[in-house]
Amino acid sequence: MNATIFTVVAAALVDRDGRILVQKRPEGSSMAGLWEFPGGKLEPGETPEAALVRELKEELGIETDKSCLAPATFASDALGNKHLVLLLYICRKWQGTVEPLHAAAVKWVYPRDLYALEMPPADRPLIGLLEALL
């Protein structure tokens, strides 16, 4: 079966205690209220790393560099009538203080505590991998 594939980049920001940042999708967006990794869709012609650096600035007000983005794992799942490929990077180094500029809220959680959160379906298989990696 053919499907329109769209690519999303996202970051597991990891703090010094090994906790990961998740943000809550705002009211009025698709999947409102679910907790997700910050990130978003690529703009035409944009590299995944440039898109993620841009999204982290737009969504959280932090600055990072592509050299601080380590490819970690990916998800591949149907989303509506399209197919989502989500590239997840681990990022441990950035400048600035995280602020929820787009999200309803942000919080830092240990990987094992991600299981208890309501997350988009594509994200669930990523949790065990993050637990193993961190």
Ligand SMILES: Nc1nc2c([nH]c(=O)n2[C@@H]2O[C@H](COP(=O)(O)OP(=O)(O)OP(=O)(O)O)[C@@H](O)[C@H]2O)c(=O)[nH]1
């Ligand atoms: N940033 C992010 N997006 C995710 C995650 N998991 C997941 O399924 N997605 C989906 O990937 C897409 C990312 O789009 P986006 O963040 O650029 O934009 P958006 O919410 O305005 O998109 P939309 O209005 O089309 O839903 C959304 O459809 C979102 O639901 C995740 O962990 N992080």
